[in-house]
Amino acid sequence: MSTKTANPLAGEFELNLDRPLTAYWLAILRVVTGWWFFHAGVTKLIEDGLAFGYAPMYLKGMTGTALGPIPVWMGTNLAWLVEPAVPLFETLIGLALMLGVLTRLASVGGVMFMTLFWVGNAGFGHGLVNGDLMGLMLFATMIVVGAGRYYGVDAVLERTEFVKQRPRLRYLLG
Amino acid sequence: MKSNIETIDKAAMALSGGLMLLGIVVLGFVELLDGAPYGAAPVTNDAGEVVATPMVDPALRTGLVLLGMAVLLVWGLYRYTVPPMDVDEATATEMTAD
Known part of the structure; x- marks a missing residue:
């Protein structure tokens, strides 16, 4: 006779x-x-094209943060790069995640963006844990679990011979 | 371990996921393609007057997401009362000892 206890959390309901x-x-x-x-x-691309002028202004305003002088330096000296990069990479990161292509690589980009948003918005009126940090954690979770493997294109890519012969690519896919 | 997922589980996942993605992504694309405002908030002028409203009512979009969540809740309650059949037990056959 079976001594197994029925566990409603077993099977597909366990993590x-x-x-x-x-x-x-x-x-x-x-x-x-x-x-x-x-x-x-x-929406930034539609409204401002590749000249999102707010981005360097935002970075220049990031004084006295944990990132030190880096954002201000970027806003001052790399404005030509930051203006098109913000709308372009936000769009590409979003597309990559929706399709599940290069999910980990895209999520690293997402973590970088969210780090700048979290540190830069900085009001912290309701504590350090706010929506920006939650977004950052979401992208980190995508990296940890390799979320592109679940109904994403990465699941297919990782089964190809090309990737099997270059297993390090799984750090960018997944 | 084999999966003991049943038709009702698949239906619940498809329905809840479909509702949530419809509210967030599909109608989001519709809103984008319709032109400004591209998001769920109306556009106002400097005087604060509304000059353009979203094509899809935000209440509809949020409602769809909440409905998807509600399906998950109902599914969870159902599974609490009717646990899925254990595959190992379901396929096990009783053997007599020699």
């Missing part, structure tokens, strides 16, 4: 990354996070 519920939810999170960035980027 193993290969379980259907976890895969489903990670895919939803990835697409929603991707849409968030895609929308932010593409």
Whole structure:
């Protein structure tokens, strides 16, 4: 006679990354996070093209933060690069996440953006844990779990011979 | 471990995911393609008057997302009362000892 106790949390309801519920939810999170960035980027592209002048201004205003003089220096000396890079990379990061292509690489970009938003917005009126930090954590989660493997193109790419022969690519895909 | 996912589980995931993605992504694209305002907030002029409103009512979009969440909640409650059948147990056959 079986002595197994029925466990309603067993099977697909436990937090193993290969379980259907976890895969489903990670895919939803990835697409929603991707849409968030895609929308932010593409609306800047529609309204300002590749000349998003607010970006260098924002960076120049980041004085006295944990990032030291780096953002101010970037806003002052790299304005020509920052202006097109912000809308372009937000859009590309968003697209990559929605499709699940190069998910980890794109998410690293997302972490960089969110770091600048979190540190730069800096009001911290409701504490250090705010929406920007949550966004940063979301992108970090995409990297940790390799969210592109769940209903994403990376799942297909990782099965190709090209990637199998170059396993380090899985640090960029996944 | 084999998956013991059932049709109702697949249906719940598809319905809730579909509703949430419809509210956030699909109607978001519709809003984008419709032109300004590209987001869910109306456009106002310097005097604070609304000069353009979103094509899709934000209440509809948020409602769809909440409905998707509600499906997840109902599914969770259902699974709390009717646990999925354990695959190992379902396929196990009783053997007599020699």
